[in-house]
Amino acid sequence: MSSKHEAKTKMRMNINELRLLKGPNKELAQLGRSLHKRLSDVLAFFDVGVSNGPVEAINGRLEHLRGIALGFRNLNHYTLRSLIHSGQLTHKINAL
Secondary structure, eight states, X not given: OOHHHHHHHHHHHHHHHHHTOOTTOHHHHHHHHHHHHTHHHHHHHHHHOOOXXXXXXXXXXXXXXXXXXXXXXXXXXXXXXXXXHTTSSTTTOTTO
């Protein structure tokens, strides 16, 4: 049995155990049900071996910036601030 196949089998078993929890573990059971609905997406990681985590991290930073920048009136300042926070210009700006 390959290690990818074993990992997928164990992950499937863990998700099934989570979704069937009873008692005070309502949140964990809900997590298990949510993961079970997206089981093919979760298990795809073992086939492809990549994650969209880095992209989600950048999106999270930009969402945070969007919340901070609600008062910006100058589009150039907003664009510059977005680039700075996304990590594209921090090494070029000495003032930060």
